[in-house]
Amino acid sequence: MSVPADNAPASRQAGVREESRPSLAALLIDPSFWADWASVVGLVGLVILFGVTSPVFLSVANMQAMLLAAAILVVLSIGQTFVVATSGIDLSLAASVMLGAVILGLVHAAGLGIFAACALAVLATSAIGFMNGVLITAGRIPDFVVTLGTLSGITGLGLILSGGEPTMVGSTFLLKLASGYLGPFGYPVWVAIAAVLVAHVALYHTRFGVHLLATGGQAESASALGIRTNRVKIAAYTISGFCAGIASILLVARIGSAEPQINTSLLLNSVAAVVLGGVSLFGGRASILGPAIGALMLTALVNGLTLLSVSAFYQPLAVGVIVVLAALIMRYQK
Amino acid sequence: MSTVNHIAPSEAILACQGLSKHFGGIRAFTDVGFQARRGEVTAVIGDNGAGKSTLIRCLVGVHIPDGGTIYFDGRQHPFSNPDEARKSGIETVHQNLALIDELTVTQNLFLNREIVRRIGPFALLDRKAMKDQARAMLSRLSINVPSVTQRVRRLSGGQRQAISICRAAGSGAKLVVMDEPTAALGVQETANVEALIRKLREQGVSVILISHNFDQVRRLSDQIWVMRAGKMVATVRSSETTGNELVALVTGAA
Numbered sequence: 001m002s003v004p005a006d007n008a009p010a011s012r013q014a015g016v017r018e019e020s021r022p023s024l025a026a027l028l029i030d031p032s033f034w035a036d037w038a039s040v041v042g043l044v045g046l047v048i049l050f051g052v053t054s055p056v057f058l059s060v061a062n063m064q065a066m067l068l069a070a071a072i073l074v075v076l077s078i079g080q081t082f083v084v085a086t087s088g089i090d091l092s093l094a095a096s097v098m099l100g101a102v103i104l105g106l107v108h109a110a111g112l113g114i115f116a117a118c119a120l121a122v123l124a125t126s127a128i129g130f131m132n133g134v135l136i137t138a139g140r141i142p143d144f145v146v147t148l149g150t151l152s153g154i155t156g157l158g159l160i161l162s163g164g165e166p167t168m169v170g171s172t173f174l175l176k177l178a179s180g181y182l183g184p185f186g187y188p189v190w191v192a193i194a195a196v197l198v199a200h201v202a203l204y205h206t207r208f209g210v211h212l213l214a215t216g217g218q219a220e221s222a223s224a225l226g227i228r229t230n231r232v233k234i235a236a237y238t239i240s241g242f243c244a245g246i247a248s249i250l251l252v253a254r255i256g257s258a259e260p261q262i263n264t265s266l267l268l269n270s271v272a273a274v275v276l277g278g279v280s281l282f283g284g285r286a287s288i289l290g291p292a293i294g295a296l297m298l299t300a301l302v303n304g305l306t307l308l309s310v311s312a313f314y315q316p317l318a319v320g321v322i323v324v325l326a327a328l329i330m331r332y333q334k
Numbered sequence: 335m336s337t338v339n340h341i342a343p344s345e346a347i348l349a350c351q352g353l354s355k356h357f358g359g360i361r362a363f364t365d366v367g368f369q370a371r372r373g374e375v376t377a378v379i380g381d382n383g384a385g386k387s388t389l390i391r392c393l394v395g396v397h398i399p400d401g402g403t404i405y406f407d408g409r410q411h412p413f414s415n416p417d418e419a420r421k422s423g424i425e426t427v428h429q430n431l432a433l434i435d436e437l438t439v440t441q442n443l444f445l446n447r448e449i450v451r452r453i454g455p456f457a458l459l460d461r462k463a464m465k466d467q468a469r470a471m472l473s474r475l476s477i478n479v480p481s482v483t484q485r486v487r488r489l490s491g492g493q494r495q496a497i498s499i500c501r502a503a504g505s506g507a508k509l510v511v512m513d514e515p516t517a518a519l520g521v522q523e524t525a526n527v528e529a530l531i532r533k534l535r536e537q538g539v540s541v542i543l544i545s546h547n548f549d550q551v552r553r554l555s556d557q558i559w560v561m562r563a564g565k566m567v568a569t570v571r572s573s574e575t576t577g578n579e580l581v582a583l584v585t586g587a588a
Contacts, residue, residue: 205458207448210441217434224428225446226417284436 035330036278036287039294042322046297050304057307064186070299071188072097072247072254076266077273077291078199079129079243082236084274085203086216087283088143090240092132092150094267098260099154100125100248105167105258114171122245128154129241133234155262162260169252178253188250192292195246200288212236216283265316269298272323275330298322346405347372347509347540348393348424353402355385355392362388363564366402370509370557375531375541377551377572380561381584386544387513389561393542394426394511395419407508425502427512432498435487439479440468442486443501471504472497475533492523496530503534510534511542516550528554548580562586 034041050057076093083090100121107117128150135146180187203209214222215229223229247266252258275281276297277290301322302315346369354364363385370376380386392399395413404412406422413419416426433442444464450457468482477496479489486494495515502510515531516524531554534541545551551558552572560568560583568583581587 201458205461207446207450207457207459210437210445210448210459213437214434214441214445217436221428221432221434222445224416224426226420227446280436284434 071192073295074192079240085286091147096244125245133237137230174253374556377555384561423508425507
């Protein structure tokens, strides 16, 4: 049978007792519908807008390029989603990507082979996530403070390790990863699709997923029922770190070198995608498809504005306006 | 009337002797003896600050008592945490720690005891089985909710309390402990929850009920225990007492 996401107003299979289902009109005036589907509505709106104004936008080549560009953000948004679902936030995400990239570059330059380099990069970023989780739960420090500290700390660590210099990573594996295609999509897109599928199953079809949402919803009630909420939170931050590691591999593959520079828009956009995806910043309510489509939407926005030759200076402004609008809709839902 | 009579241990689902608990210099209760009979509704009443809630928290493992012994189901069983109590068959319906708003009825009913099916090394939720069982659990206790896939946030206070009780009873608990289950409810909702408690009793579940409402206690319970200023001062059969007598026992005017 079909297994619709719990956030989606889905049709039920026949044979089960008839569940009350809101009519389409009722759905359209319900703000929570718009909050849940903000990213989809936004994406469709942008595709129509840019498709009409810029003929290149809907070309196969541009679509493929856009999906490639979105892959990293999709993976990061998934990591951020797990953290936000516990009513936390991971501000160290983009810095972790940088550190992962630096470690990947250095290990590869030291001659340990590309697979060892990738594995160590993911291991390092996962360890950072784990450490974030432990500090937040066992140390009882607010998530905001911990991850802000981590952001600064690993920025410094990345600079120290790399000496501030980028490292070229000449690897056929990464080159193939960045430029190869399987069917209609490039490999990075497949990586993102795989991440979406795995995360979706983890969130909706495992005990961990339910416990994650319970922890984010009402941590005290959850722990009164015997859920180890601290462990759940640590796991969420570790997943976020793991996603940062995967993203760092995709990033190094895409630009061909490991740079000790933080792309702050990656962090902001990961939070933006999560908000657009209808995930509650207060925790307890999340989906994976929503933030993934939110990430696509933000990428489409930048892509479309570029095609329309709007100055790059306007892009952060446009992203900001859209995110605040999405947050407003979320607010009305209460 | 106001002596603490002892019953045969086999009759008691839960009993304690000489129990005391203090927090720093503040004494919550001292030398408390208490028994709840199998298959009965046992009420604990008392004024605010009499020590009812702390006593109950000690009995279900939330607090560790400083002294005294607790027997559950014939065995001496000091629980060191609520999880152990739950595993031995005591479920608690907390006054404020109840349901997770953003989860569905089914998810709440099965929280931390989800049904999974194994697929290779993975354990995936069996959502259909949980939904079917949730419907069965709710209908066994005649609880009406629009849909088991509805988020709990959208339900009324009475429905939410009913689901909390259903969750507690649904795990095959031998004893369900309820702390002020109708405190925040309207008249009709209170009546529904009371009917639910009677239904539990009919099905052989033992219940410990903490309440302020003397009428409710006389309607629902078989035995009433009275606490005053950290002491267990009296126990009476509900059928043999009056509202005035309970007021006198609680305030110490008797």
